[in-house]
Amino acid sequence: MARIGVFVCHCGLNIAGVVDVKKVAEELIKEKDVVYATTYTYMCSDPGQNLIREKIKEHRLDGVVIAACSPSMHEETFRNATRDLINPYRVEIANIREQDSWVHEGKDATEKAIKITKSLVEKVRGNYELEPIKIDVEKRALVIGGGIAGIQASLDIADAGYEVILVEKEPSIGGRMAQLSETFPTLDCSQCILTPKMVLAARHPNIKLLTYSEVTGVDGYVGNFKVRIKKKPRYIDVDKCTACGDCEDACIVVVPNEFDFGRKPRKAIYIPFPQAVPAAYVIDEQSCLGIAPLRCGECASVCEANAIDYDMQPEYIEEKVGAIVVATGYDLYDKNKLVEYGYGEDADIITSLEFERMLSASGPTQGKVIKPSNGKEAKKIVFVQCAGSRDKQHKPYCSSICCMYTAKHALLFKHHVKDGEAYVFYIDIRATGKNYEEFIARVMEEERINYIRGKPAKIYRQGDKIVVEGVDTLLGKSVKIEADLVVLAMAIVPKKDVKEIAKLLKVATDEHGFFKEAHPKLRPVEAVTRGIFFAGCGQAPKDIPASVAQASAAASKVIAMFSHDKLEKEPIVARFGDACTGCRTCFYICPFNAIQLDSNGKAYNIPALCEGCGVCVAACPVGNIKLPNYDDEQIKKMVEVVLE
Amino acid sequence: MKKKIAMYWGAGCGGCDVSLLGVHEKLLDLLGEVDIVFWPCAMDFKYEDLEKMEDGSIDIAFYNGAIRTSENEEIAKLLRKKAKMLVAYGSCATEGCVIGLANLYAREEIFDAIYLNNETTPDGKIPSHELPEFLPVLKTLDSVVKVDAFIPGCPPPKPVLEAALNALLNGKTDFLSNLALCDECPRRDSKPDKLEINEIKRWHSSNDDGRCFLAQGIICMGLATRAGCKAECITASIPCTGCMGGVDGLSGVSAMSAIASLINGEDEEKERKIIESIEDVVGTFFKYSAAKLLPYGRVKDES
Numbered sequence: 001m002a003r004i005g006v007f008v009c010h011c012g013l014n015i016a017g018v019v020d021v022k023k024v025a026e027e028l029i030k031e032k033d034v035v036y037a038t039t040y041t042y043m044c045s046d047p048g049q050n051l052i053r054e055k056i057k058e059h060r061l062d063g064v065v066i067a068a069c070s071p072s073m074h075e076e077t078f079r080n081a082t083r084d085l086i087n088p089y090r091v092e093i094a095n096i097r098e099q100d101s102w103v104h105e106g107k108d109a110t111e112k113a114i115k116i117t118k119s120l121v122e123k124v125r126g127n128y129e130l131e132p133i134k135i136d137v138e139k140r141a142l143v144i145g146g147g148i149a150g151i152q153a154s155l156d157i158a159d160a161g162y163e164v165i166l167v168e169k170e171p172s173i174g175g176r177m178a179q180l181s182e183t184f185p186t187l188d189c190s191q192c193i194l195t196p197k198m199v200l201a202a203r204h205p206n207i208k209l210l211t212y213s214e215v216t217g218v219d220g221y222v223g224n225f226k227v228r229i230k231k232k233p234r235y236i237d238v239d240k241c242t243a244c245g246d247c248e249d250a251c252i253v254v255v256p257n258e259f260d261f262g263r264k265p266r267k268a269i270y271i272p273f274p275q276a277v278p279a280a281y282v283i284d285e286q287s288c289l290g291i292a293p294l295r296c297g298e299c300a301s302v303c304e305a306n307a308i309d310y311d312m313q314p315e316y317i318e319e320k321v322g323a324i325v326v327a328t329g330y331d332l333y334d335k336n337k338l339v340e341y342g343y344g345e346d347a348d349i350i351t352s353l354e355f356e357r358m359l360s361a362s363g364p365t366q367g368k369v370i371k372p373s374n375g376k377e378a379k380k381i382v383f384v385q386c387a388g389s390r391d392k393q394h395k396p397y398c399s400s401i402c403c404m405y406t407a408k409h410a411l412l413f414k415h416h417v418k419d420g421e422a423y424v425f426y427i428d429i430r431a432t433g434k435n436y437e438e439f440i441a442r443v444m445e446e447e448r449i450n451y452i453r454g455k456p457a458k459i460y461r462q463g464d465k466i467v468v469e470g471v472d473t474l475l476g477k478s479v480k481i482e483a484d485l486v487v488l489a490m491a492i493v494p495k496k497d498v499k500e501i502a503k504l505l506k507v508a509t510d511e512h513g514f515f516k517e518a519h520p521k522l523r524p525v526e527a528v529t530r531g532i533f534f535a536g537c538g539q540a541p542k543d544i545p546a547s548v549a550q551a552s553a554a555a556s557k558v559i560a561m562f563s564h565d566k567l568e569k570e571p572i573v574a575r576f577g578d579a580c581t582g583c584r585t586c587f588y589i590c591p592f593n594a595i596q597l598d599s600n601g602k603a604y605n606i607p608a609l610c611e612g613c614g615v616c617v618a619a620c621p622v623g624n625i626k627l628p629n630y631d632d633e634q635i636k637k638m639v640e641v642v643l644e
Numbered sequence: 645m646k647k648k649i650a651m652y653w654g655a656g657c658g659g660c661d662v663s664l665l666g667v668h669e670k671l672l673d674l675l676g677e678v679d680i681v682f683w684p685c686a687m688d689f690k691y692e693d694l695e696k697m698e699d700g701s702i703d704i705a706f707y708n709g710a711i712r713t714s715e716n717e718e719i720a721k722l723l724r725k726k727a728k729m730l731v732a733y734g735s736c737a738t739e740g741c742v743i744g745l746a747n748l749y750a751r752e753e754i755f756d757a758i759y760l761n762n763e764t765t766p767d768g769k770i771p772s773h774e775l776p777e778f779l780p781v782l783k784t785l786d787s788v789v790k791v792d793a794f795i796p797g798c799p800p801p802k803p804v805l806e807a808a809l810n811a812l813l814n815g816k817t818d819f820l821s822n823l824a825l826c827d828e829c830p831r832r833d834s835k836p837d838k839l840e841i842n843e844i845k846r847w848h849s850s851n852d853d854g855r856c857f858l859a860q861g862i863i864c865m866g867l868a869t870r871a872g873c874k875a876e877c878i879t880a881s882i883p884c885t886g887c888m889g890g891v892d893g894l895s896g897v898s899a900m901s902a903i904a905s906l907i908n909g910e911d912e913e914k915e916r917k918i919i920e921s922i923e924d925v926v927g928t929f930f931k932y933s934a935a936k937l938l939p940y941g942r943v944k945d946e947s
Contacts, residue, residue, distance in 0.1 A: 579891065581827035583867035585902040588839045601832070619905040621868030622824045623892025 002033040002125050005061040006117060007052055009043035009068035011097055016041075018101040020110040024067060027114045031121055035059050044074050049081040056085045063124040067094040067117045087129035089571070089629060094120040119638040126634035130571035135608040137223035138322040139562040142167065144215055144501065147175020148194060148544060149536025149551040150327035151201045156555030157325075158206035162562050165319050166201060167229055168211045172276035173198050175329050176537075179259065181359035181367075183544060184408040185439030191275055191362070198277040211278060216316075218504045221594070221609035222531030223322045223567050233312035235283035235291065236269075240307035243271060243279040247299035247308065255287045260357045263372065264364035269299045269308075274362055283308070323531045323558040324505065326515060327551065328498060330537035333388040333395060333491035341387065341459045341488060347372040348466050349459060349486040352405060359412050369416050371484045374464075378420070378484035381413055382468045384456055385426040388491035395491040397512060400541040402489035403430045407443040409487060414447045423450045423481055425470055433543065452479055459486055492541040505532055506593055515539045525554045528611070529592060530569070533557050572629055573610035574617060576603060579624040586616035586625060647703040647813060650682035650694075651733070652723060654709025654716040655743060655782070660734040661685040661708065663799035667806060677813060678703075694722060702727040704812055708799075710736040710743055710935065711783040715776035724789040731812065735798035735887050737785040740935020742798070744782050745927060747938040751780050781941040793817040798887035798932060801873035824891050825866035825884055829875045831856045840908040844921045847883055857883040858906065863928055868898035887932050894936055896929035 006028040010016035021039040029037040036059045040048050043066055055061065064086060066078050071093035079088035096113040104112060139162050143154045146168030154164045166173070177183075178198075180190035202209050210229060217228035251269045256262030259272045268288040271281050289296035290310050300308040332351055342349055348371050350358075357363040358370070371378050383406045388394040403426065410422040429451075431437045443449055456470040465482040472479050494513040502509045507527040508516040515534045518526045525533050533554035536547040561567065574594075582601035594609035595616065605616075617625045626632075653661055661683075665671060681702060682689050705727035711717050724730050735741040746754055755778075759768040785791050795808045804820075811819035826832055834855040845861040857864035857878075865886030866878065877884055886895045909915035922928060930937050 579822050579824075581824040581867070581871070582832065582835075583824060583826040583902070584835055584837075584839045585867060585906060589905045601835075615905065619902045621891070621895075621898040621902040623898070 002063050003035045003059060003061050004031075004033050004063035004065060004121055004124055005052075005055055005059060006031075006034055006037040006121065007043055007055075007064065007066045007068075008037070008039040008096075008113075008117070009048070009066065010039060010041045011043075011069060011101075012041065015068070015097050015101045015113075018105055018109045019096060019113045021113075023110055024096075024113045024117060028065075028117055028121065031118060033063075033125060034121060036061065043068050044077055049078070052078065053082060053085060056082060061086065062090060063121075063127070064091045065094055065117060065120045065124055066091070067096045067113065067120075069093075069097040070095050070099075089130040090124060090127055092120045092124050092127070115642045115644075118641045122637040122641055123629070123634055126631060126637070127629045130628060132568040133571050133573070133607050134566045135221075135223050135569060137562065137564065137567050138225075138320050139163075140165065140319070140321045141323045141325060141558050141562075142215075142225070142227050142319065142321040143325045143327060145175065145327035145329055145536070145538070146170075146173030146201075146209075146211065147327060147329045147536060147547075148177040148197070149329070149538075149547040150175070150325070151197050152548045152551035153325045153327060153533075153535050153555045153558075154201055154207050155197065155204065156552050157558050158201075158204045160555075160559045160562075161206065162559070163206050163208065164204075165208045165210060165227075165229075165321065167213050167215055168209075169214050170272065171212045171234065171280075171282040172272045172278070173201065173209070173211060174273075174275070174277065176353075177544060178273060178275070179353060179360075180356050181361075181363070182408060182412060184404045185433075185435045187408070187411075191360075195275045195277075198275070202277045209278070210317075212282060215501070215504065218324070218506075219593070220320075221592075221606060222529075222569075223561075224608070225321050225324060225531065227319050227321055227324075229317050229319065231315040231317065233285070233314055234280075235285070235288070235309060235312045236281045237307045237309060238278050238280040240305045241280035242305050242307075243281065244304070245271075246302045246304070247281060250298040250302040252296070252298060253287050253289060255284070260364045261351075261354045263354065263357065281307075283310075323533065323561055325533045325535055325551070325554045325558065326501065326505065326507070326527075326538055327535040327554075328495045328501060328538040330492045330541065331495055333493045335488065335490060337394065338388060338488065341384065341456065341486070342461070346461055346466065348461075348484065349488065352402070352409065352487055352489045355409055355487045356405075359409070359416070367416065369413055369420070369485070376484075377417060379417060380421045380481070380483045381410075381423070381485045381487060382456075382466075382481055382483040383410055383422065383424045383487045383489065384459075384468075385424065385489045386455065386491075387488035389489075390427060391491075395493065395512065397491075397541070398430065399489075399492040400430070401492070401543045403428075404433070404436055404439070404543065406487075406489050407431075407440050407449075410449040411443045411447050414449070421450070422447075423452055423468075423483070425452050425454060425456050425468070427453070427455065433545065454479070492537060494538060498538065505529065506591060507532055525550055525557060530611070531561070569608060570612060571607075572612040572627060573607045574605050574612065574614070574625050574627055576605060577624045577626070579622050581622060583621060585619045585621060589615055589619055591615065646677060646679045648681045648701065649678045650680070650702045650705040650723065650727065651685070652682065652705070652707050652709075652719055653685050654707060654720065654737065654785075655712030656709030656734065656736040656741070658685070659799040660736070663734070663797075663802075663805060664706075666799075666802060667809070670806060670809075674809060674813075691719070691722075694719075694726060697726050699725050700728050704729045704731060706731050706733040706795075707737050707785050708733040710740050711779065711785065711788050712743065712746075713776040713778055717779070717783075717788055718776075720785060720788050729792045729812070730785075730789065731808075732785045732791045732794045734800055735796055735889070735932045737791075738794045738796050739889055739933040740782055740784050741887075741932050744784075744933065744935030744938075745931070747781050747935050747941050748926065750941065751778060754778075781939070782935050783939070784935055787939060794820075794889075796820070796870060796887065796889040797873060801876055801888075803874050804872040804888070807872070821871040822891060823871045825869045825871045825873070825875060825878075825888070827871050829856075829866055829878055831878060835859060839906055841903065841906045841918070842908060844918055846923065852881055854881075858903070863899075863903065863922065865895055865899050865929070867902055868892075868895040870895075885931050886929075889933065894930070894933050896933055896937065900925075900929050 008021045025037040094117040143166045154166045213231045219226045251267035253268035257264045257266035361367045389399040431440045454471045454473045458469045468481045535551035535554045580602040705723040732738045807819045864883035866884035869886045870888040
């Protein structure tokens with residue numbers, strides 16, 4: 001025999017304005033096992049919580065139903081407030097606000113409130129007392145991606161005294177920020193503010209830097225991940241290489257440099273950019289003539305440090321970590337898809353990142369703004385915002401940073417080419433960050449940039465010029481500009497291999513391929529899978545300050561996790577019976593990789609990994625899997641009282 | 645003292661009666677232990693003989709076939725009265741079997757198809773005299789009378805039947821396996837690590853490569869169907885259709901839920917198409933249990 005108390009919250013007028021709360025309490029007291037029922041204005045307030053505590057003691061309650069707002073709001077509040085008196089899993093919330101008073105009116109609402117509350121009484125009747133599961137935590141973190149977000153997260157975690165393994169796919173860390181010339185709105189030199197952080201990360205005693213490496217496998221669960229990492233052969237011993245550059249001079253193979261989008265040549269042995277970290281060369285095995293079969297060997301013959309090893313093989317290492325920060329960054333939307341803007345057919349229509357390289361002192365033109373088709377100075381530039389963004393044909397979302405960097409581009413262009421003319425096609429100007437609006441105003445007014453509200457309809461070549469045709473929607477006039485250069489502010493998209501990484505980590509991606517956070521407002525840096533955190537543009541397009549802030553937030557989550565010796569975890573996890581026949585349905589569908597097979601092929605789960613989603617419970621064709629406090633019988637009874 | 649047993653044939657194909665003979669030499673042992681007091685299919689008994697028996701005088705009455713007519717129902721009730729133990733024998737008595745699919749149609753629609761609008765029955769008319777009533781829906785034995793034990797299968801496979809007879813004659817009723825067919829499936833080891841279905845194929849139009857049928861995209865009910873038959877069908881390269889019934893409720897419900905979760909078409913739209921490519925959903929998943937799924941027949945569309 002249970003002794004259940006029912007507490008109906010008025011929530012001011014939120015509930016009581018619609019639902020006859022007194023009647024709900026009166027009806028509920030008639031239910032079997034309900035020994036006490038009352039109402040109160042604000043159950044979540046201090047006196048409200050005290051009322052519940054008092055009544056638990058007074059009536060020796062062993063089950064509590066609080067009819068109030070959504071359990072995602074205050075379930076934790078009420079369970080914590082009564083934890084010393086009653087097992088938290090014997091306290092349930094009947095949601096009569098979001099699911100009732102906010103969406104219904106009149107008598108029906110009261111009736112529904114009674115039914116919802118009754119069904120929760122049924123649930124509590126069948127609830128077990130449960131204790132949290134304790135799990136060990138390996139106090140080391142893995143950071144995937146060595147852009148500004150990954151670097152910041154690594155530094156923060158390492159500074160707190162925990163070991164970090166920072167894995168970067170490219171030969172150098174630095175990411176996209178290393179490619180930028182100046183940053184908005186302060187016009188700091190991007191390299192100058194980034195490089196010290198890169199060096200700091202490389203030298204930090206708590207950071208193990210693995211460049212030119214990729215994560216190939218992730219097993220385990222929060223606090224106990226096993227990560228496999230492939231170190232691609234660099235063919236250079238990083239410790240021996242002094243970055244003197246003799247090898248580069250000796251190398252006879254010339255190919256386009258990826259870092260400058262192919263607008264500058266590099267050798268088969270190269271350093272991606274002068275400030276690269278680690279400051280070591282790398283051999284591109286696709287174009288090198290020295291790697292099996294050995295046909296060249298020029299670089300090795302001039303390397304005084306003896307750092308070159310053509311026989312280097314990929315190396316696979318395994319690391320145990322407790323938490324993972326995913327900071328994989330972004331790519332630009334494929335320019336070839338914007339046929340209406342003629343990319344791919346014309347050298348004088350370039351993307352925003354190519355323009356960044358052009359502006360950069362270390363870029364292919366040493367900062368000169370030129371027409372790539374003939375190398376002459378570009379005098380007239382059209383900047384096109386939302387190229388692929390905010391466009392149902394391409395990417396419906398806003399890429400968030402293009403308004404700002406386009407303004408910066410236009411400003412820098414005017415500084416580089418004093419008599420230059422710049423036009424910006426825009427839909428709206430979104431300048432929401434600190435000092436952003438002021439920056440835009442300054443660009444518009446002081447720099448005399450022509451902002452045209454509208455999207456270009458057509459971009460095509462006419463002789464030496466690129467013609468941009470569009471409509472100025474403010475003036476209602478068609479515009480035709482003959483430009484030297486067109487810069488497309490391309491949409492930001494997730495990195496190509498995000499899908500594979502998401503699969504490895506068992507985390508979700510949204511419809512555009514960005515990592516999906518656990519809650520868009522209240523848990524924006526965590527994955528639903530525990531122990532995995534997001535930072536930077538892999539989660540959504542964002543600017544540098546937001547990436548850095550998110551990285552620090554992710555790091556502080558990791559640090560908070562590592563400050564405990566054991567982790568606590570919800571005990572509502574699937575329980576397996578002994579009727580498994582090894583059909584593997586659950587094994588296949590478990591989104592958290594929590595299910596394993598024993599030597600007889602029968603399934604069991606690792607409670608620490610199980611998130612209690614219940615997918616396996618529904619899928620098991622022999623009813624061998626149960627979720628405590630969500631038993632079939634309990635749910636049937638809950639449905640029955642609702643249908644009465 | 646020899647046990648008195650009875651066997652009756654309700655609405656069914658007769659396969660169950662034959663299956664009792666299918667235990668071969670074991671039947672001789674059985675006949676040594678029992679007296680058959682009623683088995684209209686094999687021996688000459690009349691209903692009056694049954695009516696004259698004392699209540700509870702039969703030790704075990706086996707009822708095969710479903711309840712389709714008023715006569716079936718009457719005899720089921722009579723046997724219940726005369727027998728200490730009433731056993732549902734075979735899939736029809738247990739779950740309604742293939743003929744239970746008739747519950748997808750109203751009685752009038754069935755008569756219309758059989759007697760009136762049927763190319764091979766010219767000038768048809770619905771027979772009316774002196775026949776037992778054709779009930780509005782097909783019922784299983786346990787929906788008419790209390791049943792003490794169930795022997796599933798269409799017909800009950802030999803190993804199941806032997807275990808059942810052995811147990812029942814010794815007064816026990818726990819002779820069924822609690823595991824699903826995958827447990828004794830000869831193809832079990834060919835299951836891939838990650839079982840996923842990208843395409844639904846039909847058995848008769850695909851080349852069976854000898855692996856787990858589900859891994860080939862062929863619907864097999866084995867994962868939700870009770871073990872015990874020693875996977876006779878699968879041994880003969882035919883996927884399980886589920887005649888042994890479910891381990892946990894209706895096998896069709898469990899199998900649908902499980903198979904749906906194995907389907908992987910990358911996005912929802914593709915997955916919906918894969919699911920829609922399943923021909924005859926009721927006939928596939930509820931081939932033997934439609935009468936359990938629709939005990940009151942089909943609910944009329946409200947629109």
